[in-house]
Amino acid sequence: MLRIECVPNRRNFLKGGVGMAVALSTLAAFPVSGAAAEDAWIIGPQPGFTPEIGTLTSMLAFTRRQVLNNVKGLSQQELDFLLDDKANTIGAMLLHLAATDTYYRMNTFGGMKWGSWPDEVKKKWDIPMNLGEPARKAIKGNSLDYYLDALHEARETTLAEFRKRDDKWLAAVDIDFGANNYAKWFHVAEHESNHDGQIKFLKRRLPGAKETSE
Numbered sequence: 558m559l560r561i562e563c564v565p566n567r568r569n570f571l572k573g574g575v576g577m578a579v580a581l582s583t584l585a586a587f588p589v590s591g592a593a594a595e596d597a598w599i600i601g602p603q604p605g606f607t608p609e610i611g612t613l614t615s616m617l618a619f620t621r622r623q624v625l626n627n628v629k630g631l632s633q634q635e636l637d638f639l640l641d642d643k644a645n646t647i648g649a650m651l652l653h654l655a656a657t658d659t660y661y662r663m664n665t666f667g668g669m670k671w672g673s674w675p676d677e678v679k680k681k682w683d684i685p686m687n688l689g690e691p692a693r694k695a696i697k698g699n700s701l702d703y704y705l706d707a708l709h710e711a712r713e714t715t716l717a718e719f720r721k722r723d724d725k726w727l728a729a730v731d732i733d734f735g736a737n738n739y740a741k742w743f744h745v746a747e748h749e750s751n752h753d754g755q756i757k758f759l760k761r762r763l764p765g766a767k768e769t770s771e
């Protein structure tokens with residue numbers, strides 16, 4: 558289960574009884590975004606998308622909310638903090654998530670084979686996608702807004718493409734990749750959750766970080 562600080566109103570969700578259940582059934586009819594995203598803990602169909610795609614986008618939104626909550630208020634120095642010479646910074650991992658969105662979008666929506674991206678795309682995204690030493694050297698000195706803007710732009714472009722597709726497309730199998738489009742984008746969600754755990758690990762090791770019960 559997620560800790561309460563990851564979903565601020567989870568306690569109310571669990572204790573709200575019938576009244577809360579009715580409220581959540583009403584919320585399910587609206588997009589989980591903006592102010593509602595801070596209060597909702599809902600996975601399911603979303604307006605503007607076919608049922609399965611809407612459910613998938615709610616999973617993507619769920620994992621993204623955890624990341625945004627965990628990086629809130631971090632300074633440039635904290636984003637650039639390097640635990641050791643093999644680690645990635647929090648800033649680099651945020652840009653890595655935007656790169657992941659970008660490459661899976663080009664693969665699934667654009668029909669491009671993995672790695673066949675144009676040179677200008679590789680120049681922008683290969684370093685954050687691959688992380689490691691090149692990223693440790695290149696990705697630093699940026700504010701939190703820089704990373705949040707990259708995440709937002711990549712995700713909004715992805716959502717716009719999802720609105721053009723249907724559940725038949727989502728189930729289509731890429732033989733070369735060995736997965737259907739649903740599996741690919743579910744992987745994007747669980748991949749983001751994995752990096753969210755790494756971000757929380759690094760936050761606890763920032764200079765001056767307070768001890769937590771996690």
